[in-house]
Amino acid sequence: MAKPMVVVDDLHVVYRVYGGGGDKGTAASSLMRLMRKQRRPSIREVHAIRGVSFVAYRGDAVGVIGRNGSGKSTLLRAIAGLLPAEQGAVYTDGHGALLGVNAALLDDLTGEKNVVLGCLAMGMSRQEVRDRYPKIVEFSGVGDFVNLPMRAYSTGMGSRLRFAIASAKSHDILLVDEALATGDAEFRQKSHRRIDELRAEAGTVFLVAHNLGEIEENCNRVIWLEKGKIVQAGDDVPGIVDAYLEASGGQPRVREPAKI
Amino acid sequence: MSGPGSLSKRRSLSAPGGLSDAPEMDDEEYVPDEAAGLPGDPLADLAREHGLQLSSARPKLFDYMKQLWQRRYFITGFATARNIAMYTDSRLGQVWQVLTPLLNVGVYYLIFGLVLDTSRGVKNFIAFLVIGVFVFNFTQRSCIISSRVMFDSLPLIRALHFPRACLPLGYVLIELQQLMVSVVVIFATVLAVGEPVTWYWLLIIPVLLMQTLFNVGCSFILARIGAGFDDVSQLLPFIVRTWFYCSGVMFSIQTYRTLAQHPGLTRLLQYNPAAVYITLVRDVLMRSQRLSSPGAQPYNSHLCTLYYQHSSESQYILDSGHCHAVINQATLWYCGIGWGVLAIVVGFIFFWRAEVQYGRG
Numbered sequence: 291m292a293k294p295m296v297v298v299d300d301l302h303v304v305y306r307v308y309g310g311g312g313d314k315g316t317a318a319s320s321l322m323r324l325m326r327k328q329r330r331p332s333i334r335e336v337h338a339i340r341g342v343s344f345v346a347y348r349g350d351a352v353g354v355i356g357r358n359g360s361g362k363s364t365l366l367r368a369i370a371g372l373l374p375a376e377q378g379a380v381y382t383d384g385h386g387a388l389l390g391v392n393a394a395l396l397d398d399l400t401g402e403k404n405v406v407l408g409c410l411a412m413g414m415s416r417q418e419v420r421d422r423y424p425k426i427v428e429f430s431g432v433g434d435f436v437n438l439p440m441r442a443y444s445t446g447m448g449s450r451l452r453f454a455i456a457s458a459k460s461h462d463i464l465l466v467d468e469a470l471a472t473g474d475a476e477f478r479q480k481s482h483r484r485i486d487e488l489r490a491e492a493g494t495v496f497l498v499a500h501n502l503g504e505i506e507e508n509c510n511r512v513i514w515l516e517k518g519k520i521v522q523a524g525d526d527v528p529g530i531v532d533a534y535l536e537a538s539g540g541q542p543r544v545r546e547p548a549k550i
Numbered sequence: 551m552s553g554p555g556s557l558s559k560r561r562s563l564s565a566p567g568g569l570s571d572a573p574e575m576d577d578e579e580y581v582p583d584e585a586a587g588l589p590g591d592p593l594a595d596l597a598r599e600h601g602l603q604l605s606s607a608r609p610k611l612f613d614y615m616k617q618l619w620q621r622r623y624f625i626t627g628f629a630t631a632r633n634i635a636m637y638t639d640s641r642l643g644q645v646w647q648v649l650t651p652l653l654n655v656g657v658y659y660l661i662f663g664l665v666l667d668t669s670r671g672v673k674n675f676i677a678f679l680v681i682g683v684f685v686f687n688f689t690q691r692s693c694i695i696s697s698r699v700m701f702d703s704l705p706l707i708r709a710l711h712f713p714r715a716c717l718p719l720g721y722v723l724i725e726l727q728q729l730m731v732s733v734v735v736i737f738a739t740v741l742a743v744g745e746p747v748t749w750y751w752l753l754i755i756p757v758l759l760m761q762t763l764f765n766v767g768c769s770f771i772l773a774r775i776g777a778g779f780d781d782v783s784q785l786l787p788f789i790v791r792t793w794f795y796c797s798g799v800m801f802s803i804q805t806y807r808t809l810a811q812h813p814g815l816t817r818l819l820q821y822n823p824a825a826v827y828i829t830l831v832r833d834v835l836m837r838s839q840r841l842s843s844p845g846a847q848p849y850n851s852h853l854c855t856l857y858y859q860h861s862s863e864s865q866y867i868l869d870s871g872h873c874h875a876v877i878n879q880a881t882l883w884y885c886g887i888g889w890g891v892l893a894i895v896v897g898f899i900f901f902w903r904a905e906v907q908y909g910r911g
Contacts, residue, residue, distance in 0.1 A: 294600050299593035343593060371605035372708055372909055380605040381597035385711045396706065398635035407631060410624035411712040413617075439638075452709070 292347035293383070295463060295494040296369055300378035303339040303364050303518075338364040340518035341378070346511070351485065351495040353509035353527065355502065355534055361518040362498045366465040369496065384462035386496075387412070389453055401427075401436040401443070401451055408455040422458050429484075430454035431477060450477055457484050464488055465496045482508060502531050502543060606906045609713075614902055617713045625716045629723035636724075647731050655683050662800035671857070672802050673838040673867045674743040681740075681835065682799035684732040685828045689765050690790050692725045696769030697776030697783040700908055707909035714908045715901055718773040722766050729758065736835065745836050753834040760890040761827040767893025770901035777908055797824035804829070804844050805870040807858055813876055820877045823889040830886055833879070842868045845875025 338361045346352050354362045367373045368380055370388040396404055405426050409419040427436050430451040432443070440448060457464065466485070485495050485508055499505055505512060505527065512530045513523040521537075522530045532542040609617065618625075637643045663675055672678050699717045700707070707714065733754070741747070776782045796819055803809060803819045810816070819825055832839045840846060847853075853866075854873035860866045877885075 294596060294602065297593050297597040297602055299597070345593070345596065367708070369605060371607075371711065371906070374606045374906060379594065379597075381594075381602035382605040383600070383602050386605065387711065388709060396631065396635070398638065399631050403627075403631050407624060407627050408710065410621065410627055411706070411710045411716070413620055413712070416623050456710075 292349065294345050295348050295350070295383045296346040296386075296496075297381040298342055298344050298365075298369070298378075299381070301339050301342045301365075301368060301375050301380060302337070302377040303361075303368050303373055304376040305336040305338055305364075306334070338518055339368065342515070342518070342520055343378075344513060344520070344523055346494050346496070348494060349489055350511055351489050351497060351509045353505035353512040354496060354498045354515060355500075355505060355512060355531065356515035356521075357538065360515040362515055363467050364518075365515065366467050366496055366498055369463070370465050382463055386463035386465050387456050387459075387461040388465040389456045389467060397441045398439055400439055401430075401432055404440055404451065405436075405455055408452075409458060412456075412459050414459060426454045426458045429457075429480065431480075446474065446477075453481060453484075457481075457488065460488060460491045461493055463494050463496070465498075467498045468500070478504070502535070506531060506543075608902070608905045611899070611902060614713055614715070614905070618715055618719075621712055621716050624712065625720045625723060628716065628720040629727065632720065633724045633727060647728050648735060651684055651687055651732055652735065654687070655680050658683060658800050671805050671807070671867060671870065673842065674740075674745060674836060677736075677740045677743045677745060677836060678802070678832060678839070679800055681736055681832050682797075682828050684729070684736055685761070685831050686794060686797055686799050686824055687732070688725055688729045688761065689768070689824055689827070690794065691728070692722045692765040692769050693772055693790060694783070694786055695721050695725070697772040697786050699769075699773050700777035701780070701783075704909060714905055715770065715898070718769040718901070719766060722762065722769050725765070726762055733758075736831075740835050745838065748837065750834050750840070754831060757827060757830045757834060757886065760886045763890035764823055764827070764893045767890070767895070767897030770894075770897030774901050774904050777904070793822075793824060797822055797828060799828065804876070805842065805857070805873075810858060810873075816876045820882075821885060823885075823893075826882055826885045826889060830882060833882075838868065842870045843875070843879070844870055844873040845878050847871035849874060 340361075342361075342365065354365060356362050364373065366388060368375060369382065370386040371380070371382070372388065396407065399407070405423060406419055409422065409426075410416070414422070430436075430447075430453070432447050432451050435443060435447060436451075440451070443451070453466070464485075485497070489495055495508070497505060497508055509527055511523070511525045512527045514521045514530055514534050522533060524530060528543070535542055608614075637646055640646060642649065659676060659679055663679065696718045699721050700714075703717050707717075772782065772786070798804075798806075798819065803816060803825055809819070820829070829843075833843060850872040853869040856866050857869040857873065
């Protein structure tokens with residue numbers, strides 16, 4: 291019996307967004323608000339996840355699909371323990387490592403410093419960092435750019451380096467949020483292999499991507515989210531992907547009979 | 551419960567409507583699933599059975615300290631990297647580390663030493679002032695930058711899992727590094743005004759250690775408050791400036807003439823942690839301060855009165871030592887230890903209790 295790694299139990303996540311307008315934005319109106327002891331009108335609640343439940347097991351690669359704003363990234367951040375649940379719970383075996391496109395570490399610092407600090411923050415010893423450093427830089431393929439501050443990187447290079455850092459350690463749970471989407475074909479191949487390796491190391495991988503081909507290549511299960519709820523979930527990856535495409539008004543994917 | 555297909559079985563547990571194939575979602579109020587979290591809830595039981603932990607669970611205090619110790623190289627690395635990054639855009643670079651406090655001393659000397667003449671009754675006022683400014687600056691900067699540390703490091707917090715206490719600790723470490731530069735300037739000034747080098751100088755190490763503990767404690771508290779309300783970092787400069795004027799940076803609380811008539815107020819000002827550390831550093835490094843601090847010499851009411859009548863004349867300037875001390879030297883040391891320990895214990899626990907809330911929203 292495979293061990294469950296992630297149990298999501300009727301999860302609800304609510305964001306509180308500040309500054310959503312509604313206030314005139316003058317000192318006088320702010321003062322009036324305080325006098326009347328009103329809450330800030332600009333606080334708005336966004337109910338991003340509305341009762342999601344599922345179990346992911348050791349060795350699973352779970353794809354999460356859905357339209358923009360359907361709660362995919364929120365779900366991943368809740369699994370990583372970075373967002374508290376409003377209701378329900380997320381249970382995990384160990385900590386999840388989240389990789390996202392906008393998860394810049396320290397923009398002012400060089401790629402090299404980011405690699406070292408990122409690895410140290412994940413709890414590696416200095417010796418481990420020294421040992422893995424060349425492999426991480428090589429895997430990311432940023433080359434000489436490693437000595438430049440990360441704000442000088444292209445989007446693709448930045449996300450490649452971040453993926454390389456986060457995947458340097460074998461995590462029990464790796465959460466990848468569109469990080470591969472910006473890589474080139476060569477990098478996609480490499481990261482595909484790395485995800486397979488991580489799965490083989492008895493971990494669980496979650497993948498959020500709009501590129502459905504990527505989901506089909508990497509995942510053995512898929513969850514389709516819509517407005518914070520699960521529409522379909524299961525291991526019939528092509529079936530659910532097609533249903534999702536159909537609901538979005540697209541055509542089913544044309545698949546080659548045999549994939550390499 | 552295992553094997554292929556179990557995920558699809560599981561989804562029958564999701565909220566009503568979760569199974570429907572048509573993506574027909576409306577914005578109806580969600581109906582809370584009452585089974586969640588209670589005993590008998592199959593998913594919670596499954597999680598418990600396999601020893602899974604709540605993903606947003608707060609680590610136990612002792613485990614947290616262990617994790618923090620394990621990340622010690624991250625803290626130092628983070629501090630060094632931030633320190634370098636802070637000055638990359640300025641041409642003078644790290645020179646600003648020395649230049650900023652020196653310019654501050656220049657301004658305060660101009661205003662308080664020359665224009666307002668608060669130097670009255672203090673020997674070697676310039677060294678006295680330099681120590682005050684630099685030592686206070688350490689606490690001030692630690693507090694102010696810590697109130698922003700959680701905002702500044704949001705990407706890092708959201709990307710990686712590590713004990714968040716690393717961040718305020720790293721920031722205080724940056725300030726400690728800056729203080730080391732300042733200490734060199736302090737030594738140079740103290741020597742330049744003609745104070746002798748003595749074994750007492752070594753005591754600066756425990757004093758600054760206690761102050762560092764105090765600063766770390768404060769920065770934990772302010773980091774947590776600042777993470778919740780951005781208003782704090784707007785308000786803090788005013789609070790700190792008030793504190794600055796209460797801490798005897800540019801006048802001597804012990805011997806200021808106007809204060810001498812209000813022993814109650816003097817006592818209060820002297821218990822203030824910033825004043826405690828400043829006074830201790832002054833007493834350690836400056837012989838003139840050791841000799842002139844009230845209580846340092848046998849009590850002599852005649853000399854004491856003379857001091858307050860003619861404090862600007864150099865022949866009486868050290869006679870304040872013959873007055874009664876409001877707080878004696880030993881109490882000052884106990885205060886320094888007390889404030890440091892109190893701040894770090896309270897601050898650490900206060901910060902740790904909100905560990906899982908940082909970076910949300």
